[in-house]
Amino acid sequence: xxxxxxxxxxxxxxxxxxxxxxxxxxxxxxxxxxxxxxxxxxxxxxxxxxxxxxxxxxxxxxxxxxxxxxxxxxxxxxxxxxxxxxxxxxxxxxxxxxxxxxxxxxxxxxxxxxxxxxxxxxxxxxxxxxxxxxxxxxxxxxxxxxxxxxxxxxxxxxxxxxxxxxxxxxxxxxxxxxxxxxxxxxxxxxxxxxxxxxxx
Numbered sequence: 001x002x003x004x005x006x007x008x009x010x011x012x013x014x015x016x017x018x019x020x021x022x023x024x025x026x027x028x029x030x031x032x033x034x035x036x037x038x039x040x041x042x043x044x045x046x047x048x049x050x051x052x053x054x055x056x057x058x059x060x061x062x063x064x065x066x067x068x069x070x071x072x073x074x075x076x077x078x079x080x081x082x083x084x085x086x087x088x089x090x091x092x093x094x095x096x097x098x099x100x101x102x103x104x105x106x107x108x109x110x111x112x113x114x115x116x117x118x119x120x121x122x123x124x125x126x127x128x129x130x131x132x133x134x135x136x137x138x139x140x141x142x143x144x145x146x147x148x149x150x151x152x153x154x155x156x157x158x159x160x161x162x163x164x165x166x167x168x169x170x171x172x173x174x175x176x177x178x179x180x181x182x183x184x185x186x187x188x189x190x191x192x193x194x195x196x197x198x199x200x
Contacts, residue, residue: 003044003045003129003130003131003132003135004130004131004132005035005037005040005131005132006131006133007105007107007122007124007131008105011103011104011105012034012067012101012102012103012104012105013034013035013103013104013105013106013107013133014032014033014034014068014096014099014103014105014106014107014133015032015033015034015035015107015109015127015131015132015133015134015135015136015137016030016031016032016092016095016096016106016107016108016109016113016134016137017030017031017108017109017127017128017134017137017138017141018030018031018088018091018092018109018141019047019138019141019142019144019145019146020141020145020165020166021084021085021088022167022168023165023166023167023168023186024166024167024168024172024173024176024185024186024189024191025076025149025152025159025161025166025172025182025184025185025186026076026145026148026149026152026161026165026166026184027073027074027075027076027078027079027091027145027148028073028074028079028084028087028088028091028145029071029072029073029091029141029142029144029145029148030071030072030073030088030091030092030094030095030137030141031069031070031071031072031095031136031137031138031139031140031141031144032069032070032092032095032096032098032099032103032106032137033062033066033068033069033133033136033137033140034066034067034068034069034099034101034103034133035065035066035067035132035133035136036065036066036067039065040065041058041061041062041065041066041132041136043058044058044132044135044136044139045128045129045135046126046128046129046135046138047128047135047138047139047141047142047143048128048138048142049129050139052146055139055142055143056143058136058139059139059140059143062136062139062140063140066136067101068099068100068101069098069099069136069137069140070094070095070096070097070098070099071095071098071140071141071144072091072092072094072095072097072098073091073094073144073145073148074087074088074090074091074094076184076185076186076187078090079186079188080186080187080188083188084186084188084189085112086114089113089114092108092113092116093114093116095137096116102119103119104119104120105119105120105121105122106119106120106121106122107121107122107124107127107131107133107134108121108122108123108124108127108134109124109126109127109128109134109137109138110123110124110125110127111123111125145165146165149161149162149165149166150162152184156182156184158175158178158179159172159175159176159179159182160172160175166184168193173191173192173193176191176192177192
């Protein structure tokens with residue numbers, strides 16, 4: 001099934017999505033993308049359904065052919081201060097601030113959003129698998145975050161961030177148990193599950 005090109009014809013639509021909301025370490029990234037109808041991009045889809053090679057290829061296509069795009073992040077200290085949901089919205093707002101063209105409608109992946117300026121928005125559950133502009137935003141947010149976590153991995157290889165990107169895998173939690181936390185871990189999250197914490 002191909003993704004829809006627009007939600008409401010005649011509007012300048014910006015798709016918004018985030019990456020890294022469920023991670024134990026690292027920032028949350030968000031992206032906003034306004035696609036150019038005259039320069040369609042083939043193969044756009046929810047970033048989670050694409051392999052790394054395809055995501056990186058599409059990132060270059062999006063950056064080259066989109067009418068406008070913005071990418072922003074909020075670090076783990078901000079996430080601990082504000083909570084992950086609010087931090088995700090703040091990152092989305094920061095990404096929207098970077099757009100060179102002002103949209104008339106925002107398409108947000110998910111079921112909640114904090115209004116941005118006075119621009120109308122629509123929240124769309126699993127929107128990254130329904131609308132091209134949200135899929136494009138999901139690809140940018142994911143690839144930028146993966147790149148960031150791969151660089152952090154060089155500093156802290158014992159946590160396996162190049163593979164798990166900071167998500168709560170069993171090996172990541174085992175590494176936290178064995179090596180403790182870094183300055184990049186989200187201290188407001190449950191870093192160890194009950195089974196591991198009982199053994200401490």
